Amino acid sequence: MISTYDNYTKVFKALCDEQRLRILELLRDGEKCACVLLEQLDIGQSGLSYHMKKLVDSGVVESRQDGKWTHYKISEKGSAYAGELLKKLTTPNSVIEENNCCKR
Amino acid sequence: MISTYDNYTKVFKALCDEQRLRILELLRDGEKCACVLLEQLDIGQSGLSYHMKKLVDSGVVESRQDGKWTHYKISEKGSAYAGELLKKLTTPNSVIEENNCCKR
């Protein structure tokens, strides 16, 4: 089943893993090559690749290819989108229904 | 292993499930009793309870007990915290390291 929420969850799924938050923390220092991330994280090469894919697919991180190296950095645009999405999902609607149900 | 990221992931884990986003969507209309959520979602009672626990534990939703009923609503404070956390995690540090590695 395809639903709108599927797109929404993708962003948060990217952020709900410890390894990926560690990666994000490293990327806050600026753009980094996969090989640098690899030596700064206690993780294998294929594992890193897996996580980077999730981060890039979510839009929060963007990648740049240079020869055989891949460089990653936090995407300003993607992060902003994530922020807006979070806000949208947690902001009450303008017309609030009264909770008349189940009163004593 | 206990890490700081563990606390961080909790918030996003709450938001990375479709069912829980549906629940959040319903709660944007205002506070609702579990029994109302139950009839508006295609989900079982124990399942709802499971998801509500995740949402409440993350801080994004707060619950209020009234007799035998439990009412839920979006927590303004918790949502704001989630937003700040997201921002914190995706905002580059003031001092950006240069990416000297792996140039052609």
Add this chain to the structure above:
DNA sequence: ACCTCATATCAAAAATTATTGATATGAGGT
């Protein structure tokens, strides 16, 4: 063309999370 290096993909196993049905708890009413 061949070799090497960086990264991606694949497939299997391990770990985590979600679903489901059964049972427990605890509040209010009789």
Add this chain to the structure above:
DNA sequence: ACCTCATATCAATAATTTTTGATATGAGGT
């Protein structure tokens, strides 16, 4: 005290995600 209703918890299963090692791809150098 007992019954009923709303919700929580538990235990088993199912589904999804992560980890790991092996292999594939594709760029640059010789």
